[in-house]
Structures are given as structure tokens and as C-alpha cells.
Amino acid sequence: MPSVPLDPDQQAAVDHREGACLVLAGPGSGKTRVIVERFLELCASGVGAAEQLVLTYTVKAAAEMRSRAEALHGPFGDEVPLVNFHSFGRRILRQWGWRVGVPASFHIADAAERWLHLEAVLAEMRPRTLWNPLRPHDLVGPLLHLIETAKQELITPEEYAAWAAGQQLVCTDEVGQALLERHAECAELYRRLEERYRRQAVLDHDDCILIAERLLREDPAVRRDVGDAVRFVMVDEYQDTNYAQARLVETLVGGRGNVLVVADDDQAIYKFRGASLANLDRFRRRHPGHRTITLGRNYRSTRQIVAACRLLIGAALPESRIDKELVANRGDGVAVELWDAPDERTETLAVAAECRRLVDSGTRGADIAWLFRRHDDMRAAMTALQESGVPYQVHGGRGYFRQPEVKALLALLRVIDDPADSQALLRCLQLPAWSVSNRGRVTLVRLCDASETPLCELLLDGAAEGLDEADAATARRAAEEICALHSQALTADVRELCFDALERCGFLGIGELTRDLERVQAGANLNKFGELLDGFADWSEDLRLRAALRYLEVLRDSGAADEVAAIDPIEDGVVLLTAHSAKGLEWPVVVVSGCVEPRWPGRGGFPAPLSVPDELVPEPPPPGDGVVDEERRLFYVAATRARDRLLLTRARRYPRSYGDEAPTRFLAPLAVPGAAEAVELPRVPAALAPRARAQGSAVPVSVEVSVADLRDFRECPRRYEYRRRYRMPARSSVQTWYGVLVHAVLEQAARRRLAGEEVGAERLLALWHEAWAAAHGPKGAHRELRAYGEESLRRYAETAAWSEARISDVELPFALAVDAGEVRGRFDRLDERADGVPTVVDYKTGPPRGAESAARDLQVRAYAVALGQRRRTDRVAVELHHLQTAEVTRVVIEGGALRKAHAHISLSAIDLSRAWNELGFPPNPSPWRCRRCDYRTVCDEGGAAAAARTGGVPFDASAVATSNGCQGDAR
Structure with a gap:
């Protein structure tokens, strides 16, 4: 347990047992610690982890709580019940959705x-x-x-x-x-x-909550299996829940009333995504005898910062908030600063200069956060930091479709769809693989304009006069490649086409970027592009390029996928982010910029053209001006992120200002003597510098990897680096798609057996046909797989491996502790055997493997070690169920062999950790491996090894459809 003892209020919340409890937790009061320690205290007192449920809104918050719990407790064998609402809803639907007609193959x-x-x-x-x-x-x-x-x-x-x-x-x-x-x-x-x-077979995120709540309320079997099993429920950030989530909690708790919710009405900032502050009033009404505990001691900020923040939020209407005492646990510190600048350039350059001074005096750049109301407000700040030579990083940055590599890939796909798109083709002639000189591109523009002929046609006809020999050859080769891809696009799966296009143009030249972090960011952005195409393929019947471009256009225009792909943080970069993104985080130094009325609270927008009738809304909103009150709370959240120093800055003039902008009304409470120190900034002359991406060195990450990742690293560290560090996209394969579909059917069938249903061959085939009908992906081009899957599943269902199996668990996750971190995985199935040896069942759709080969496999060893730890036994078995032939490969691992396997996995994890910390991922080339590698065109060693395999003959990329590392795994 932590060396710092809990304060009396925290201890009271941790010790609370029976009945409802409302914990009002101010900023920096240790609310996450309270939830985690209460969870662990209940575990220590005999309440199992499976008898508790901790819910929060975001995946990130749930992961943080799980990490803290495991740091104190050690890895949990089962799935830790610290999850976000939507993950919990999906879990219920995966197990029980079939009872209300939701197929196992549903997707979000x-x-x-x-x-x-x-x-x-x-x-x-x-x-x-x-x-x-x-x-x-x-x-x-x-x-x-x-x-x-x-x-x-x-x-x-x-x-x-x-x-x-x-x-x-x-x-x-x-x-x-x-x-x-x-x-x-x-x-x-x-x-x-x-x-x-x-x-x-489609759901949206809200369906996960709505249908899960209905199942718990109306289905006795679900109520018994899920609701009755949970004795204690805890909810973090309850003020951010919506009505459906609050009802889900109420249905889970039922008549027992053992629910503890942690909330701060002063930090309710998510009304735009449905959060209802009225849920706090509802909780108090639903539980009239509830206990209220207030955590008002702030352990984060200095006394001067806490006092200023108390003034900021105290100006809200009394009836719009719950009054609570906020007390600082730290010393006075320095005064809060109010910086007043004549214009935005002066404001941002002054902040950038202060960041430069702090970094030069020893402060880590990552210990400085610069917060904004909106992403668009960051642009001047980024320019100022570049001029001042201060590295920075943008968290949750927007403008994904404006990133250079994304724009280049979209231009490439557009010209493949329509080779007459001369503008897109000109953009492609800047790619390193097809690079034409600036003079050459200008010449091509003039030729197009003069002839009114599409550029691609000019190049193919040899009519591009005025180009030097090298430019002409390169441009013609690019046109020929694009026309070949255009022919392929008429029938090809867009994912396969996109990967082929990336291969032909050398992955847009990412490998030639000079800065390592630029390569990481560009690779991550391309990987996200591949994920977007995978999301498109999950539901679209038409997987060709034109339909995908329409999908990407909608995605861009809706703004839903506009966040730049996340990468690992850099250790010396000032952090730029919005106030919403800063929720739950803290830094020694915080700057909140743009503190003027047009930004805080803003001028407001137009009323929604469509809205749900008030008569249908179950809970009325709290009194007051909801928009202004929420903006005040958001400003308060931003200010309370500071530990040691808080700067609130504003400019009197911004671009598009018609006159001097008034300071935000939220600063008015700080006008009292002693609340803050005012600083007047002198005007700075205008000068601009070119924009550049964030610089700095990557922060080493702790090793938390999947079994598949670890196996990938052992086979070839360089391939692992491309896939996991640079996150470059990998080719999709029909084998992987088929394996996932078969796996989903067998998971659904096993869950039905656990629920008492008899699932023989005919029922299993019915589930297969349902899943096939609901699935999308490449089935149209591989219709033979339907009959192939039917035959495989029928053959398997008739074996004792299925019909006589004593199934105890399905899709059970595990976390295997190793010296360098943690290896995670998931058992397809656990069986109980007559001989008493616990057995992992892993489905395989590829050809059978012998027991000797299987025993050496890292995945098999990891499964064995994880099961041995879970069951506290030194004799376990792993069975590979080969669906292609209905054969079973059984490997029993015990005693010294089990310990040796654990040591082998630990050493592999140590090697992986060392590779991350030293950024050293050497290649492990071989003709067989490199010929099948997705990254052979950007890996010099891999390309040479692959060429050696084929006698120097170039590959036909379209002929390679097998996904690396899949090895026939149904996953």
C-alpha cells in the first residue's frame, strides 16, 4: 500500500460497506486512490474481484485504475472488473445478446x-x-x-x-x-x-447501454448471472454519466443498494455528449438514506492556486452547484498570474519565451501544459514555440485529414479511382518513389493547361514535351503504375488495393523522414488510415475504392475521425491540449490561454434544428444558464490542473477581432486584492517561422504486450518495430477474416453451452450461417469459404473434442507477470478433464502441427504458464483444435518445463523492453520470412533476402495474401 496514509475522509469512503454512498470529490483530493483502495480492501476482506464492478466513462480512466490496482495487488488472473460503461455493455451483449436477437457477429x-x-x-x-x-x-x-x-x-x-x-x-x-x-x-x-x-447486425455505442440495461431488467438468467453476482458497485465521475448509464447502475444495484458513486458537480463538462448533471439529484432521491462524504482536501495544488480556483467556481449560482469546502494540503506557493497582452502574437510569444526559460533552467518540457478552449486556438502557440526553439507535443491534436502523409495517400487513391484527376497526380509526383523536380512539375502544369488533356494521358502518350529525361521517365512510370492500380481497383478490396499502392510508392517515403518522431507519427497516421478502411470493410457490402472514398469523405466532413493518431509522448516537449482533454491530468506548470469572452464562454451557437421533446426527457436540467455554467466549470477544470504555477493569459486583439476583446467573465472573481498578480506584456513585432512537427526524444514505455506481439518480436524485431512502433499498416488477409468469423461462431456456441443449451452440429451450422449472413469483408470474393467453413464445423462438432467437452470458461483474458512487465492474452476456451489436468483450448484454422512443434511455440508456452498461475498447479495442458481436419494436438507441460517456459517468456520480454529503451530493433532476415513480410519494400535487409529467394526477380505483391504472424490462428 502507499506510504502516505489516507486522510479521515478518504478512509471513511474506503471503509464504507453497506448501502448507498455519495462521495463528493474536489480536484486533487485522491478520488481515484479511494476507489482503487476500496476495491482492494474489499478483495482483502473476502469479497472477490468478480463480486465487484467499477465503472467509469473512458477506456483511459479504466486502464489507469486497473494499473493502480495491479501495482498494489499484482496481476489479476481474471478480467479485472474496472471498465468503462460501453465496454461493460458490450461484454453483456457478447455473452447474452443472442437472447434478444443480437447476433454474436454484431459490430459497433x-x-x-x-x-x-x-x-x-x-x-x-x-x-x-x-x-x-x-x-x-x-x-x-x-x-x-x-x-x-x-x-x-x-x-x-x-x-x-x-x-x-x-x-x-x-x-x-x-x-x-x-x-x-x-x-x-x-x-x-x-x-x-x-x-x-x-x-x-449493427449497433452503436448507445445501444450497448440501452440493450444491456434492458437485458438486466427483463431477463432473469442475465440478472442471475450478471446482476446478482455483483455485490458492490462503484462509479467514478458520476457527474459525467447520462440518464441511460445511471439507469444501468440502478438496475445492476437493484434492491441491495450497495453502490458508491464518486462525483464532483463542479467538474461536469460533458453535456455535449449527453452527460446529465441531474443524475446527482436523481441519486439522492433514489437513495434517501444515502451517506455523503466530501473529499475537500486538495493534495495537488498550492494554497494560492486552490484559493483562486475556489473563487472561480464560487461565482456560479448557488442553486446550480453543491457547496463544498476546498482546502489546500500544500504550502502557499507563488501567486496565480494574469497576463494581459496587446495581441495574440505577443501573448503566445511571451508564453513560449517563459517555456524556453523554464526548460533552460531544468524544468522538463513535459511538465508544462498549455491549455486552450478549442484545437483551432493552438495554431499561434505552435508557431511561437517553433520560433522560440521549444519542442512541443499536441495531445488529441485535430486535423488528421490535413496531415501530409494522409493528404498524399488520399491523393494517390483519388488518382487511382480517376486517372484523369491531374491535380491528384501532380501531388503524387512529389512522392519520393515518383519524384519529379519542381521545374518538371511546373512544365507539366503548363502542358495540361495548354492541351486541356489529362496529365496521365499526356504521360502515357509520350506527349510531355519539355521534361528532362529523368523526369519524363519517372512521370511515365508513375502514370503506368497508377493505371495498373486503376484496373485493379475495379474489383479489388480497397484494403488490398491501398496496401499495393503503398508498396508501389515506397510507403509514401516515410522511411526517408529524417526525424524519428516524424516517422513514428506518420506511421501511426497511416496505420489509423488502415483501421478506418477496416472499419469500412466491417459493414460495407461494396469494398471497392469508390465506395471507400465516399466513406472517407463522410468521415472527414463529420469530424468524427479528425484526431491525429496518438503516439507515445516525448519527454522534453511542452504539452498542448484542450481543456476537455486535460480532464483528469495534472502538471507542475499550467498556462490557460485565450481568456477572453469570445472563447470563454464563447458567443454561443445556433439552437439545434432538431431536439428531443422536453416532455420525453425523464430528468429536468438543473437551474441556471446551462451553457455558461458548463463553460465556467470547464474553465475551473483547466485551472485546477496546475500543481505549482498557474498562468491565465489573454490578448486584447485576436485575428478577426473587431475591437478590444473583454476578458472572460470567469476572471472577475480574481479581481479581489491578493487573489492574483497582474502582468502587462509589451507588444512584440511580427515575424513568422516555418512550421515543423514536434521534436524531442521518446519516453521509454513499460512492457505490456500481447502474446502475439512477443512472438512477432522473437521472429523479427525489425518487423515488430514497423508494426508496433511505427504502426505502419499491414496487409489484410482473407485467412485472418475467416479465422475471426469462425472464432466468433465457436465463442457464441460455447457460451450457449455454458448457459445450458445443447449445441450439436446442426445448431452450430445454424450459427455459422447467421454469422456469414451478417458478416461483410471479403466473403463476396471467396464464396467457397461458406461451404468450407460449414464442412469444417460439422466435422469438428461430431468429434469428442466438442461434443464431450466440459467447458468451464470462454474468452477468458489473462495477464502474465514477467520481470520486464506483463504479457497479456486470452484463452479461447478452458475445459475440465476427467484426468484433472486443466486444459486450454485454442482454435486453429490452419493446417495441423505436431506436438513437438507446438511445445516449442511461444504462444503455447505462454498459455500453459498463465493457466498454471491461474489454477496454482504445475501440470497443465494446451490443446490446439485444428478445425481444418478436426484433429487435436495436445501438449502437457509440467514441473521444470513449466518453469523453463516462464523463464523463456520473461527473457523475451526483457529483450523487448531493452529494444524499446534503446530503440534497437535489428532485422532477422531470411528468404522465407522476408518473402511474406508486409514491410519488405521499406526494409533494405528484407528486400535483399526476398530477392535472394526469387533469384532477384521482383515480387508480384498482389500474389501475397497471407497475413504475417497469423499462422492459421482463428483469432
Whole structure:
């Protein structure tokens, strides 16, 4: 346990046992520690981890709590019940969704998919008040928001339609009738969209909560297996929950009332995504005898910062917040500073100069955070830091589709789709593999303009006069490559096409970038592009390029995927991020910029064109101006991130200012004597420097890897580096897609058996046909796999390996502690055997392997060690169930062999940790391995080894479809 003891209020929250408890936790009061220590105290007192559930909003927060719990307790054998709401909902649906018609093969729609689904329903329905044929897309966004809000308020389409119909019967006002007609059409659109989702096995994130709550409330079996098993429920950041999430908690808790929620109404900042501050009032009403504990001692900030923040939030209307005492545990510190600049350039350069001074005097750049209201407000700050020579990093940066490598890849795909797109082709002629000189490109532009002929046609006809010999040859080769890809695009899966295009152009020249972090960021962005295409392929029937480009266009315009791909932080870079992104974080030095009325609280926007009727919303909003109150809370959140020093800066003039901007009203409370120190900044003359990406060195990361990653590293560290460090995209394969689908069917079948259902060959084949019908991906080009899968599953179902199996667990995750960190994985299945030897079952869709080969496999060894630790035994078995032939390879590992396997895995993890810390990932070339590697075109050693295999003959990339590292694993 931590050496610093809990204070009395924290200890009271940790010791609370029976009944409901509301913990009001101010900033820096140790609320996460309280939740983790209460969880561990309950474990120590005999309440198992599986009998507890800790819920929070974000995956990141859940991971932090799990990390803290395991740091004190050690790795948990089972899945730690510290999860975010949507993960918990998905877990219930994976296990029990089949009882309400949700197939095991369901997937979660992303923003672009939801947009396109609604767009299709809208075009089919063409409702009178919602459809404009000249601008058919105008209301898609507002309609999606309306349906999202309805789900978060647990309003079904039927309830919405019934309300509209009832109101139409009594309304006599013509305008009112028109509005009610629109509501009725919205309800019908909502209903048809849900029908479309069901037909295509699609859910959205809100469905995970809505359906999970319904299952827990209405299905006795689910209630018994999930709800009754959980004796203690804890919820972090309860003020950020929406109504559906609050109802899910209430249904889970039931009549027992053993629920502890941690909240701070002063930090409720997520109304825009459905959070309801009214849930706190609802909690107090639902649990009239609840206990309230206030954590008001701030361990983060100095006394002067806490006092200033108390003034900031204390200016809110008394009826809009719960009053609580905030006390600093630290000394006075330095005064809060209010910097006043004549213009934005002076403001940002002054902050950048102070960052430079702090870094030069020994402060780590990563210990300085510069916060903004919006991402767009960061641009001047980035320019100022570049001029001052201060490395920086942007957390949650926006503008993904404006990144150079993403723009280049989109241009490449556009010209492949339409070779007559001369502008896109000119952009491609800047890529290193097809590089034409600046003079050559200017010449090509003039030729296109003079001849009015597409550039690609000019190049193929040899009509590009005026180019030197090298430029002409390169440009013609590029045109020929693009035309070849265009022919492929007419039928090819866009993922395969995209990878082929990347191979042909040398992965856009990422390997030639001079700065390591530039390569990491560019690789991560390309990897995200591949993930976006995978998301598209999960649901689209048409996997060709043109449909994918439309999907990417919607994704770009919706802004849903606009975040630049996340990479590991840099240790000497000043952190730039928005106030929303800063929630839950802290730094020694915090700067909050742009403290003027147009930014805090802002000028407000237009009212939503569509909204859920107030009469259908279960909980009324709190009193006061909701928009201004939330902006005040957001400003408070930003200020409370500071530990030692807080700077609040503003400029009187910003670009597009019509006059001097007034300081934000949120600063008014600091006008009292002694609250803050004012600093007037002199004007700085204008000068601009070119923009550059963040510099700095990467922070070593602790080793927490999957078994597959560790195996990949052992085979070839360089390939692991490309895939996991640079996160460069890898080729999709039909083998992987088929394996995942088969695995999902067997998982669903095993869960049904655990629930008491008999699943023989016919039932298993019915599940296969359902999954095939709901699945997308490459099945259209590989229809033979349906019969192949049917034959394999029938053969397997008739063996004793399935029919006589005594299944004890399905899809059980594990965490294997090693000297250098942790290796994680997941058992497909655990069986109990008559001989008493616990057995892991791992499904394989590839050809059988002998027991001797399997015993040497790192994955088999890891499974054995993890199962041995879980069952506290030194004799375990791993069975590979080969579905292709219905054969079983059984490996029993015991005693010294088990300990040797653990040592082998630990050494592998140590080697991986050393590689990360030293950034050394040497290649391990071999003709066989390199010929199948996705990265052979960017790896010199791999390319040479592959060429040696083929006698120097170049590869036909389209002929290689097998995914590296898959090895027939059904996963």
C-alpha cells in the first residue's frame, strides 16, 4: 500500500460497506486512490474481484485504475472488473445478446457508417418535413444527434411515435401541428434506422447501454448471472454519466443498494455528449438514506492556486452547484498570474519565451501544459514555440485529414479511382518513389493547361514535351503504375488495393523522414488510415475504392475521425491540449490561454434544428444558464490542473477581432486584492517561422504486450518495430477474416453451452450461417469459404473434442507477470478433464502441427504458464483444435518445463523492453520470412533476402495474401 496514509475522509469512503454512498470529490483530493483502495480492501476482506464492478466513462480512466490496482495487488488472473460503461455493455451483449436477437457477429458502427445508414434510410423514406432533394445531407447530422440523445434518455422509437401521435390529437395550433408532424417523421426515421441496424447486425455505442440495461431488467438468467453476482458497485465521475448509464447502475444495484458513486458537480463538462448533471439529484432521491462524504482536501495544488480556483467556481449560482469546502494540503506557493497582452502574437510569444526559460533552467518540457478552449486556438502557440526553439507535443491534436502523409495517400487513391484527376497526380509526383523536380512539375502544369488533356494521358502518350529525361521517365512510370492500380481497383478490396499502392510508392517515403518522431507519427497516421478502411470493410457490402472514398469523405466532413493518431509522448516537449482533454491530468506548470469572452464562454451557437421533446426527457436540467455554467466549470477544470504555477493569459486583439476583446467573465472573481498578480506584456513585432512537427526524444514505455506481439518480436524485431512502433499498416488477409468469423461462431456456441443449451452440429451450422449472413469483408470474393467453413464445423462438432467437452470458461483474458512487465492474452476456451489436468483450448484454422512443434511455440508456452498461475498447479495442458481436419494436438507441460517456459517468456520480454529503451530493433532476415513480410519494400535487409529467394526477380505483391504472424490462428 502507499506510504502516505489516507486522510479521515478518504478512509471513511474506503471503509464504507453497506448501502448507498455519495462521495463528493474536489480536484486533487485522491478520488481515484479511494476507489482503487476500496476495491482492494474489499478483495482483502473476502469479497472477490468478480463480486465487484467499477465503472467509469473512458477506456483511459479504466486502464489507469486497473494499473493502480495491479501495482498494489499484482496481476489479476481474471478480467479485472474496472471498465468503462460501453465496454461493460458490450461484454453483456457478447455473452447474452443472442437472447434478444443480437447476433454474436454484431459490430459497433462508427460515425461515418451511422451517417451513411441514416442517409440511406432518409433517401428511401423521403419524409416531407425532413427531405430536401437539393440538399439531402443537411439534416443527417442533426438527426443522428437527435437519435443519439433519445437513446441516452432511454426513449424508444415507439415511445417517441406514441407521444407525437398523442400530441397531434390535442394540438389545434397550425405551427404546432407542423412541428409535431416533423417529430412523427423523426420517430419513424428512428424506427426504420433501428430495423436496418438489426438486419445488418449493427449497433452503436448507445445501444450497448440501452440493450444491456434492458437485458438486466427483463431477463432473469442475465440478472442471475450478471446482476446478482455483483455485490458492490462503484462509479467514478458520476457527474459525467447520462440518464441511460445511471439507469444501468440502478438496475445492476437493484434492491441491495450497495453502490458508491464518486462525483464532483463542479467538474461536469460533458453535456455535449449527453452527460446529465441531474443524475446527482436523481441519486439522492433514489437513495434517501444515502451517506455523503466530501473529499475537500486538495493534495495537488498550492494554497494560492486552490484559493483562486475556489473563487472561480464560487461565482456560479448557488442553486446550480453543491457547496463544498476546498482546502489546500500544500504550502502557499507563488501567486496565480494574469497576463494581459496587446495581441495574440505577443501573448503566445511571451508564453513560449517563459517555456524556453523554464526548460533552460531544468524544468522538463513535459511538465508544462498549455491549455486552450478549442484545437483551432493552438495554431499561434505552435508557431511561437517553433520560433522560440521549444519542442512541443499536441495531445488529441485535430486535423488528421490535413496531415501530409494522409493528404498524399488520399491523393494517390483519388488518382487511382480517376486517372484523369491531374491535380491528384501532380501531388503524387512529389512522392519520393515518383519524384519529379519542381521545374518538371511546373512544365507539366503548363502542358495540361495548354492541351486541356489529362496529365496521365499526356504521360502515357509520350506527349510531355519539355521534361528532362529523368523526369519524363519517372512521370511515365508513375502514370503506368497508377493505371495498373486503376484496373485493379475495379474489383479489388480497397484494403488490398491501398496496401499495393503503398508498396508501389515506397510507403509514401516515410522511411526517408529524417526525424524519428516524424516517422513514428506518420506511421501511426497511416496505420489509423488502415483501421478506418477496416472499419469500412466491417459493414460495407461494396469494398471497392469508390465506395471507400465516399466513406472517407463522410468521415472527414463529420469530424468524427479528425484526431491525429496518438503516439507515445516525448519527454522534453511542452504539452498542448484542450481543456476537455486535460480532464483528469495534472502538471507542475499550467498556462490557460485565450481568456477572453469570445472563447470563454464563447458567443454561443445556433439552437439545434432538431431536439428531443422536453416532455420525453425523464430528468429536468438543473437551474441556471446551462451553457455558461458548463463553460465556467470547464474553465475551473483547466485551472485546477496546475500543481505549482498557474498562468491565465489573454490578448486584447485576436485575428478577426473587431475591437478590444473583454476578458472572460470567469476572471472577475480574481479581481479581489491578493487573489492574483497582474502582468502587462509589451507588444512584440511580427515575424513568422516555418512550421515543423514536434521534436524531442521518446519516453521509454513499460512492457505490456500481447502474446502475439512477443512472438512477432522473437521472429523479427525489425518487423515488430514497423508494426508496433511505427504502426505502419499491414496487409489484410482473407485467412485472418475467416479465422475471426469462425472464432466468433465457436465463442457464441460455447457460451450457449455454458448457459445450458445443447449445441450439436446442426445448431452450430445454424450459427455459422447467421454469422456469414451478417458478416461483410471479403466473403463476396471467396464464396467457397461458406461451404468450407460449414464442412469444417460439422466435422469438428461430431468429434469428442466438442461434443464431450466440459467447458468451464470462454474468452477468458489473462495477464502474465514477467520481470520486464506483463504479457497479456486470452484463452479461447478452458475445459475440465476427467484426468484433472486443466486444459486450454485454442482454435486453429490452419493446417495441423505436431506436438513437438507446438511445445516449442511461444504462444503455447505462454498459455500453459498463465493457466498454471491461474489454477496454482504445475501440470497443465494446451490443446490446439485444428478445425481444418478436426484433429487435436495436445501438449502437457509440467514441473521444470513449466518453469523453463516462464523463464523463456520473461527473457523475451526483457529483450523487448531493452529494444524499446534503446530503440534497437535489428532485422532477422531470411528468404522465407522476408518473402511474406508486409514491410519488405521499406526494409533494405528484407528486400535483399526476398530477392535472394526469387533469384532477384521482383515480387508480384498482389500474389501475397497471407497475413504475417497469423499462422492459421482463428483469432
